[in-house]
């Protein structure tokens with residue numbers, strides 16, 4: 001008889017890996033595996049469909065799987081890989097993702113076994129395939145906060161009246177802040193209202209690859225037919241067009257054709273249009289011709305709301321104090337926040353314990369210890385000095401010009417936010433300054449961060465850099 005914890009070990013591990021690995025890799029390699037755990041969870045056997053997959057999983061994923069299993073179990077776990085009996089592997093549901101390959105898989109697309117899904121599932125998959133939309137990414141599950149309020153309002157407007165105002169809509173911001181989610185939400189809403197609309201979500205890299213294929217196969221007519229006939233084109237991460245001249249030309253053509261027929265274009269990027277490098281000026285000026293909106297890193301309360309909502313979506317309840325604890329420690333972006341939540345939920349399920357601050361601390365111990373280990377006041381001083389192009393020595397000096405005093409205040413603020421040091425200790429490390437000077441700097445920068453978008457973004461970049 002297998003104990004409860006051994007039964008939840010692999011599902012818990014799947015939860016964590018689903019969050020940590022790119023979707024394509026997870027769906028291709030990890031999701032199809034079935035597991036048998038020893039009753040005491042000391043050993044876990046994964047059944048793999050063929051020898052090729054077994055070698056690949058051993059080489060690419062075994063170490064990571066073991067680390068995750070051991071973190072969940074709290075003791076060493078031996079991992080074994082075995083070939084699945086033929087019948088067992090053939091009856092597994094197909095798990096191939098609908099999107100095109102991201103190049104991670106070395107296996108020909110026809111190799112993985114799998115029965116076709118049932119008709120409704122197939123239709124849904126075909127619908128999703130046509131538009132490449134992820135139907136889970138809707139406005140309903142997108143938490144609103146000051147960080148994304150304007151972008152969300154603009155996206156809602158576009159979904160409700162495409163082809164009119166805000167065309168193109170250009171959404172920019174740092175990684176994992178919800179740009180892609182917002183884009184899918186526009187497409188899903190439009191399709192819900194107009195099921196016949198021709199919508200396509202595509203990552204810029206895929207667009208580049210489509211251009212290359214059309215070039216090689218001389219099928220530009222089909223390419224044009226496909227892109228120029230859309231009602232809504234959602235194109236993600238356009239910074240990937242940098243230096244790809246032919247792609248930029250084709251995108252320019254598609255762009256002009258779509259705007260001429262009043263189709264809508266929504267784009268995302270990691271920076272605002274004029275901040276894009278190696279993109280033709282005529283494209284940049286068109287990107288900026290509709291509405292450009294930023295998504296910013298979520299503030300504390302928004303991070304808390306996201307955690308509570310997402311936990312609810314997984315059928316779990318996260319007490320507010322735990323959500324605050326996690327949100328205070330995981331600040332960089334929503335994707336990391338989701339990763340932390342997955343770990344906590346998996347840890348709670350596996351150990352059959354209620355979610356508490358103590359449990360969160362244990363589940364996130366690697367993440368928390370990496371943060372504490374890596375960030376020292378000295379590394380903050382160096383990073384900030386490099387960023388604002390001043391000397392590290394100016395962090396300790398008595399110089400007062402604003403070009404030096406302000407980065408110094410920013411470094412003090414980050415030292416308070418990212419380390420466990422007290423105000424007097426920080427003052428000491430900044431050339432023996434009084435703790436009231438540090439307090440003044442911390443309050444000033446915290447206040448301005450709420451008001452000034454540019455400062456907020458700079459701090460976000462610095463935090464990401466410091467956290468590695």
Ligand SMILES: Nc1ncnc2c1ncn2[C@@H]1O[C@H](COP(=O)(O)OP(=O)(O)OP(=O)(O)O)[C@@H](O)[C@H]1O
Nearest residue numbers: 141142143174175176177178179180181306334335
């Ligand atoms: N406001 C929000 N409410 C709920 N979930 C969110 C929110 N913002 C982001 N997310 C979730 O965070 C994850 C990362 O978001 P997304 O992929 O849209 O980020 P991104 O800005 O496109 O990042 P990248 O630039 O790395 O592609 C997704 O799972 C998304 O659903």
